Amino acid sequence: MIIAVFCTVDVVGQQAVALIPRPVQVQELQGSFELTGSTAIVAGRSEKELGEYLRDKLHSSTGYNLKVRAAEGETNHIVLQIDPGLTLPSEGYRLTVGKQGATITGKDRGGVFNGIQTLLQLLPPQVYADTLARGIAWKMPSVTITDYPRFRYRGMMLDVSRQFFDVPEVEQYIDWLSMHKINRFHWHLTDDQGWRIQIKHYPRLTSVGAWRGPKEQLPPAYGSGDKRYGGYYTQKQIRAVVRYAAQRNVEIIPEIDIPGHSRAVAVSYPQILCKPDTAFLEKGSRATANWDWRDPNVWCVGNEQNYKMLKVILKEVASFFPSKYIHIGGDEVNPYYWDHCTRCRALMKKEHMTNAMELQHYFMQRVEGILHSLGKRMAGWDEIMDGGKLDSTTAVYAWRSTAKASEAAMSHYPTVLMMGSYFYFDMAQSVNDRGHDWAGIVSLKKVYSFNPLENNLFPDASFHYVKGVQGALWSELLNKPPRFMEYQSYPRIAALAEIGWTPQGERNWGDFYTRLTHTHFERMKYMNIAFRVPPPEVW
Ligand code: TNX
Missing domain, CATH: 3.30.379.10 (Chitobiase/beta-hexosaminidase domain 2-like)
Known part of the structure; x- marks a missing residue:
């Protein structure tokens, strides 16, 4: 059930200068x-x-x-x-x-x-x-x-796996974010549908994993459908984007999504699977955007070679992203996939584990160790909390629910709030709009209404662990119409920017609405953003 929480309308004085986000x-x-x-x-x-x-x-x-x-x-x-x-x-x-x-x-x-x-x-x-x-x-x-900002972390995530966005598109996106005082860009670089970052030691990750053929298009097909679809960034391009972002006060947090969401790796290097499944590979099943419990898209937890491979990959990644954190996903893993694997069962026995969640936790700890050996810290989706305790520096991105956000902060993990029901901009903005709805309709007003101090979500000192907020743009439904990603992003990112920046007591929907429609729409028009102008009745 989705409960809409609207902020209390305290009287916030109108400023003649219409600034977004509203200054202190x-x-x-x-x-x-x-x-x-x-x-x-x-x-x-x-x-x-x-x-x-x-x-x-x-x-x-x-x-x-x-x-x-x-x-x-x-x-x-x-x-x-x-x-x-x-x-x-x-x-x-x-x-x-x-x-x-x-x-x-x-x-x-x-x-x-x-x-x-x-x-x-x-x-x-x-x-x-x-x-x-x-x-x-x-x-x-x-x-x-x-x-000055309310939160140190004010981020936006873009999924470049389900749809590929080239360097000029990504830089343009970052530039728009920076003009809204957003200071983190979470770059979702890998998923089932495509691996988008050059790794020199494993060239097949991009020569094979970055492309899908005509039968592997996300439905409905993008373009004519008879060409292969995909793309990736070279290391040189990545370095240039990192510099471009840094000039704009934006730090990039790269995400390499493991151990699940790894079909693109599996088609490139089938040995990462517990049972290299050729039937699955022949089907080239990267066409399905939706995640499926039966999908053999999981790195084998019991294969020691996998940790060696991951260390090589993450070492390359760490060398061109200066951020302290590397995000390793950890979402929607099918831990039962490991049930039928002899090596996994032997590992369970050796480590005195009793269930599959502990295996998942074991994997996370190994990856945490790899990242620490590279001088980095780990970040992951809230599932990384399952199955056991991780290092106190590990950051949790809470997406499933406000309960998960509370759990993360109360467990003293640095926490980034990105609950789907407020911050997933791949959700439809109204019943008449294209988009997912599993987290409900995420209208502009719904986004703006988010108040982390409501309902005692973060009791005692746990609010201290909330580092900030972040929006997400997953891209499986962005294949049409053209520039739909801008329509999904704005003006919702303007609301996100104000949540991240402006003190709660200085925020008010009516005042934001006036600044937005009277002035900020004009700015976005000149920025050439194809933003959405919602009809008044569905604000
Ligand atoms: C869940 S959020 C996902 C993504 C999908 C998204 C669609 C998360 C960590 N995983 O793989 O694209 O829902 O809304």
Whole structure:
């Protein structure tokens, strides 16, 4: 049963400047500052790259090629500065706009980056256009803003296995996220339907596992259906995307989904299965998007060679993702698959295990050990909690229910909230829309209504373990129509961004709705996002 929880409507004052996510504190003053071709961006050595980012963002719409320089002019400037002494949390910033110009002081690099996003939102929405916008006065109102995030972790997951998105598409997606102050991109790189990351030691993972033939299309077929479908990222491309994201204050968390959801591995290297099942391989059953209990898509827990192979794979992955965490999936494993395996039964006996869940837990602990030996920490879906205790640094992504989120935080695992009924943007947005519905209809209002403090979900000090929130876009239903992924993402990601950023007491549906429809829709239009404009009756 799905219970809709709507936030209490406390009175939140309307701000004339319509910012999303809404800042902690905004003081609106008289007057404004007009940006011109001779405005200078003042940035020291540590802020230089951010200055160039701002210059580039302003270039196409204004036509200006602003100077980025170190010395401060008297007037007509945008000053960017990092000040670690600022008494704000990490990623916080102060932004002041007066007649002479604007100043952004960030606690750290992320703080300045976030301040830049707010500054862009103070300008007319045409600022986001990728072609010259003529006849616009580039004025921003005088303000003093003090701002910082509610949660350190504000993420979005994209599944590139069921549908493949190429590098420009992924970078565009990350760029849009960063403009909403979202700072994590969870890259779901592998699943039954395709392995999308080059691993030099195991070339078949991409030469075979990244492709599906005409009979293996996800229904309904994408394009003509008579070509093979797929794609993958080379290591060089991955490194470039990691850099692109880092410039935008976005850290990438890669996901390699094991031990289940591994059909793409099984067709490439059948030896990972307990019983290399040739009938299954001939069928090339990667066509089915939906997961099935009978599916032999599971790494064999009793095969010692598998841990060697996983170490090689994860070592390569760890070498080009700087994030502390690597997500190893762990969802929807069929542990009964191991019942008929002699080696698995021998392992159970040797380790004094009594049930299949303990085998799954054994696998997780081995992978945890591999990651620790590589200097990384483990993250996984909430199923990784089943069967026994893991290391206290291991992060749990709670997707199945609020109960699982409570369990994770109360067990003192760093916890990321992504419950399907609020945060799965592959769910339909209304009864008339395309999308899954197993977690209910996830309307914009439903997303926005999420309040982690309601119903005593995180009693005592357990809220401390909630690191943040994340949306998910699974892609089995994104094959048509074109750009449906943007329709599914926005404006729901705007709501997600505000949940992650704005204090609960400063959030209010009516106020968000006004800012969104009056101003943010315009911004997204100029960003060229194919977002959904829901008919008023189904908000
Ligand atoms: C569950 S959430 C899955 C995905 C599907 C999704 C569809 C999770 C960890 N696994 O494999 O794509 O539902 O909503």
